[in-house]
Amino acid sequence: xxxxxxxxxxxxxxxxxxxxxxxxxxGSITGAYSSGTMVRGIELILKGRDPREAWAFAxxxxxxxxxxHGIASVRAVENALxxxxxxxxxxxxxxxxxxxxxxxxVMHFYHLHALDWxxxxxxxxxxxxxxxxxxxxxxxxxxxxxxxxxxxQKKLKNFVESGQLGIFANGFWGNxxxxxPPEANLMAVAHYLEALAWQREVVKLHTIFGGKNPHPNFLxxxxxxxxxxDSTASSGVSATAVNMTGLGxxxxxxxxxxxxxxxxxxxxxxxxxxxxxxWFARGEGVGNFLTFGDFPEKxxxxxxxxxxxxxxxxxxxxxxxxxxxxxxxxxIQEFVSHSWxxxxxxxxxxxxxxxxxxxxxxxxxxxxxxxxxxEQSYSWLKSPRWKGNVMEVGPLARVLMLYAKGHEPTxxxxxxxxxxxxxxxEAMFSTMGRTAARTLESKIIVDQMxxxxxxxIANIRGGxxxxxxxxxxxxxxxxxxxxGVGFMEAPRGALAHWVVIKDGKIDNYQAVxxxxxxxxxxxxxxxxxxxxxxxxxxxxLYDPKQPLExxxxxxxxxxxxxxxxxVVDPDGEELMKIQVR
Amino acid sequence: xxxxxxxxxxxxxxxxxxxxxxxxxxxxxxxxxxxxTSSTAMAQALANARRQSVIWLSFQECTGCTExxxxxxxxxxxxxxxxxxxxxxxxxxxxxxxxxxxxARMQAMKENKGKYVVVVDxxxxxxxxxxxxxxxxxxxxxxxxxxxxxxxxxxxxGTCAAFGGIPHAKPNPTGAVxxxxxxxxxxxxxxxxxxxxxxxxxxxVAYLVTFGKIPELDHLGRPKAxxxxxxxxxxxxxPFYDKGLFAKSFDDEGARNGWCLYEVGCKGPVTYNAxxxxxxNGGVSFPIQSGHGCLGCSEPDFWDRGGFYKPxxxxxxxxxxIIGGAAAAGAVVGAASALLAxxxxxxxxxxxxx
Numbered sequence: 001x002x003x004x005x006x007x008x009x010x011x012x013x014x015x016x017x018x019x020x021x022x023x024x025x026x027g028s029i030t031g032a033y034s035s036g037t038m039v040r041g042i043e044l045i046l047k048g049r050d051p052r053e054a055w056a057f058a059x060x061x062x063x064x065x066x067x068x069h070g071i072a073s074v075r076a077v078e079n080a081l082x083x084x085x086x087x088x089x090x091x092x093x094x095x096x097x098x099x100x101x102x103x104x105x106v107m108h109f110y111h112l113h114a115l116d117w118x119x120x121x122x123x124x125x126x127x128x129x130x131x132x133x134x135x136x137x138x139x140x141x142x143x144x145x146x147x148x149x150x151x152x153q154k155k156l157k158n159f160v161e162s163g164q165l166g167i168f169a170n171g172f173w174g175n176x177x178x179x180x181p182p183e184a185n186l187m188a189v190a191h192y193l194e195a196l197a198w199q200r201e202v203v204k205l206h207t208i209f210g211g212k213n214p215h216p217n218f219l220x221x222x223x224x225x226x227x228x229x230d231s232t233a234s235s236g237v238s239a240t241a242v243n244m245t246g247l248g249x250x251x252x253x254x255x256x257x258x259x260x261x262x263x264x265x266x267x268x269x270x271x272x273x274x275x276x277x278x279w280f281a282r283g284e285g286v287g288n289f290l291t292f293g294d295f296p297e298k299x300x301x302x303x304x305x306x307x308x309x310x311x312x313x314x315x316x317x318x319x320x321x322x323x324x325x326x327x328x329x330x331x332i333q334e335f336v337s338h339s340w341x342x343x344x345x346x347x348x349x350x351x352x353x354x355x356x357x358x359x360x361x362x363x364x365x366x367x368x369x370x371x372x373x374x375e376q377s378y379s380w381l382k383s384p385r386w387k388g389n390v391m392e393v394g395p396l397a398r399v400l401m402l403y404a405k406g407h408e409p410t411x412x413x414x415x416x417x418x419x420x421x422x423x424x425x426e427a428m429f430s431t432m433g434r435t436a437a438r439t440l441e442s443k444i445i446v447d448q449m450x451x452x453x454x455x456x457i458a459n460i461r462g463g464x465x466x467x468x469x470x471x472x473x474x475x476x477x478x479x480x481x482x483x484g485v486g487f488m489e490a491p492r493g494a495l496a497h498w499v500v501i502k503d504g505k506i507d508n509y510q511a512v513x514x515x516x517x518x519x520x521x522x523x524x525x526x527x528x529x530x531x532x533x534x535x536x537x538x539x540x541l542y543d544p545k546q547p548l549e550x551x552x553x554x555x556x557x558x559x560x561x562x563x564x565x566x567v568v569d570p571d572g573e574e575l576m577k578i579q580v581r
Numbered sequence: 582x583x584x585x586x587x588x589x590x591x592x593x594x595x596x597x598x599x600x601x602x603x604x605x606x607x608x609x610x611x612x613x614x615x616x617x618t619s620s621t622a623m624a625q626a627l628a629n630a631r632r633q634s635v636i637w638l639s640f641q642e643c644t645g646c647t648e649x650x651x652x653x654x655x656x657x658x659x660x661x662x663x664x665x666x667x668x669x670x671x672x673x674x675x676x677x678x679x680x681x682x683x684x685a686r687m688q689a690m691k692e693n694k695g696k697y698v699v700v701v702d703x704x705x706x707x708x709x710x711x712x713x714x715x716x717x718x719x720x721x722x723x724x725x726x727x728x729x730x731x732x733x734x735x736x737x738x739g740t741c742a743a744f745g746g747i748p749h750a751k752p753n754p755t756g757a758v759x760x761x762x763x764x765x766x767x768x769x770x771x772x773x774x775x776x777x778x779x780x781x782x783x784x785x786v787a788y789l790v791t792f793g794k795i796p797e798l799d800h801l802g803r804p805k806a807x808x809x810x811x812x813x814x815x816x817x818x819x820p821f822y823d824k825g826l827f828a829k830s831f832d833d834e835g836a837r838n839g840w841c842l843y844e845v846g847c848k849g850p851v852t853y854n855a856x857x858x859x860x861x862n863g864g865v866s867f868p869i870q871s872g873h874g875c876l877g878c879s880e881p882d883f884w885d886r887g888g889f890y891k892p893x894x895x896x897x898x899x900x901x902x903i904i905g906g907a908a909a910a911g912a913v914v915g916a917a918s919a920l921l922a923x924x925x926x927x928x929x930x931x932x933x934x935x
């Protein structure tokens with residue numbers, strides 16, 4: 001007999017996500033449904049505003065992957081206005097995006113994902129000396145003495161004995177799905193705490209260039225952070241944050257990121273993964289992968305200079321990379337067959353974002369409700385498709401794309417990881433493969449940061465201080481009408497914003513974001529989205545009351561649901577009437 | 582369940598002495614601008630209290646406020662959740678999902694009836710019965726009412742929960758409102774900002790926990806310790822404003838020299854927040870120091886006040902000032918704005934009768 005399992009809220013994610021799953025008598029998942037349950041309507045709020053301010057609004061789509069929507073937004077406006085940015089601004093943006101990746105991925109691993117694999121209570125049984133041996137056998141990270149782990153364990157013990165378990169209350173501790181020995185659990189708990197302290201330090205890179213984090217500042221036409229390197233400036237020594245002291249701090253942050261990724265994050269990922277090799281054999285999404293590309297050396301106009309290339313992979317075939325065109329109405333389409341929206345030409349149509357409509361149409365059960373009607377609409381997310389295909393975006397897509405394109409550092413790193421785990425490349429198409437890919441790309445990206453930093457310093461030494469191009473700042477210099485697309489690779493995957501500018505104001509704004517690709521519901525053909533497909537790939541719940549297995553695979557995608565659901569037009573207006581230029 | 586311990590016992594177990602406790606309390610006292618003698622009282626309170634139960638509800642939000650909290654340098658998030666509070670429900674941080682998560686919230690409400698603190702980030706959708714934001718099958722509206730009922734006090738963290746924020750910006754598609762529109766019979770502390778400064782969140786929670794009372798608030802419900810002065814009044818670039826030295830564009834000589842950003846739209850003169858004093862992320866910088874004007878994000882309806890890049894004189898839709906106008910003209914207009922801000926501040930403090 002089939003049983004319906006409801007997991008709502010899915011915690012340790014950004015936003016509001018609900019999973020409903022049908023299980024057979026043996027506990028295996030036979031059907032899975034992903035539902036986003038919150039909307040705000042930011043694109044509608046953007047209409048009629050100054051395009052130069054759009055980044056600030058769009059950035060508030062998400063405060064976890066803070067900055068990604070700001071970047072996509074300024075790029076969209078710059079694309080629409082053919083607005084060039086100075087090389088220093090490009091380097092600063094690269095550094096800020098890269099810092100976001102490393103920060104975001106480490107926090108995801110330790111604070112959002114780890115508790116799916118790490119049994120906190122089991123850490124109490126660990127031998128601190130053996131934990132120290134384990135830690136020293138996998139890394140040269142200095143915080144690894146027996147005394148250090150004994151202190152961590154004591155702190156944990158006192159906490160547990162207080163009887164107030166706080167965020168660890170009701171945990172699935174002791175579930176046989178947890179496979180780590182007590183020592184590995186203790187090491188992971190110590191690193192959970194260390195990563196909290198580490199992340200506070202490394203966000204300072206954003207603070208120097210953007211003034212604050214979360215939600216650092218951006219600027220259409222460049223970067224908003226003038227460089228003050230002349231210590232004899234009439235204003236005195238401090239001037240702006242981007243002075244010699246600030247640039248020195250940026251270097252310190254880059255070094256700290258690199259060290260933490262190499263000595264903590266990467267070895268921990270491999271150590272933990274080695275106890276969960278069965279999770280390299282389940283949780284494949286759809287086998288199709290999509291990237292838009294990012295990290296330009298010479299600007300977004302020159303794809304050959306991007307670190308991450310753009311392309312599509314279908315059916316695991318790494319030998320054929322299909323080109324992707326964001327302006328082609330046949331390539332990118334959004335469906336609403338199972339979403340709480342309606343289309344004027346019929347709910348079964350797929351529409352390119354340029355022509356998209358967002359007519360809000362909540363047909364779900366009246367809250368409070370127990371269960372959604374998944375035969376009908378069941379989510380605030382739409383279902384984006386590339387040439388009709390369900391596509392997975394994110395770290396796994398990027399690592400596969402780099403691998404397929406023959407990027408040597410990626411091939412070397414992936415080869416090292418797979419050989420340590422004694423697994424074939426195919427193992428990457430899985431829950432743990434996705435988690436491992438996130439770690440690998442952190443290493444690939446952090447390794448590039450020094451180069452961008454050195455280039456920035458070289459420019460400054462050479463007398464080039466420019467961070468902003470003033471040419472097209474004034475709306476009076478703009479054409480009467482303009483439209484453009486801004487894209488990037490956000491930590492969670494391919495992201496694009498489309499903007500239409502009329503008479504100096506935003507006439508239309510649309511974003512298609514990573515978690516919509518991954519977390520969207522079924523489309524008109526009934527094809528499940530990547531979350532849904534992954535949950536239906538060899539998952540058996542040990543205890544339906546402890547949906548640990550569902551948490552693992554959903555978290556492997558690093559959901560960001562506030563991002564995924566951001567469009568709404570409750571008055572039934574047609575938002576998108578954009579022509580491809 | 583084992584006998585629950587006081588924070589004092591816990592701290593002693595961790596090897597933290599009364600001296601260290603006093604030091605921490607002293608820090609708190611200084612950041613909250615309290616008389617030095619209060620730190621002894623605070624240390625006493627800290628030593629006696631059981632960890633305060635905190636239930637954190639996330640509604641129409643972006644998680645930026647929670648992210649900001651994790652950046653606090655004092656107290657740190659680790660110290661808070663291990664030593665200061667019992668974070669009994671927090672979707673972004675708690676271990677378990679689904680039923681077990683909701684169960685933890687119910688349990689905390691039952692065990693700490695009348696004593697728990699509710700923190701909210703995000704606005705509350707009210708249109709069409711609130712169907713635009715639901716959690717565990719319930720609307721946020723219902724969850725808020727249910728959870729606030731037996732709370733000691735509420736803290737609205739971030740401009741969305743405090744004033745409606747971005748979902749509330751025109752045309753407010755989902756009928757988003759601040760917490761104070763829904764809950765009217767409980768004390769509410771507002772800590773606005775998009776997001777708020779980490780130490781403003783952590784410091785306010787620590788104050789509430791240690792003293793068991795609401796800190797002194799301004800007329801918008803904001804703790805005066807963090808929102809008592811305008812950014813402009815405490816800005817390190819203020820001397821340039823007084824001398825009439827302004828950046829005219831984002832990368833000109835004035836910008837590189839760190840001159841006043843008034844003419845490129847800075848909202849510092851009308852924004853009450855601690856950015857210029859506490860600064861961000863361990864005191865590294867704040868928006869103005871990094872070259873971008875203040876957006877005014879701790880003020881109600883800052884999204885709808887007419888332009889982040891327009892100088893203040895034209896901010897609220899009045900006479901449009903010409904960007905790049907004479908420095909002297911800018912200074913005069915600025916002086917008027919600053920005066921307005923001070924008057925407003927005076928009236929705010931007047932309300933509490935001081």
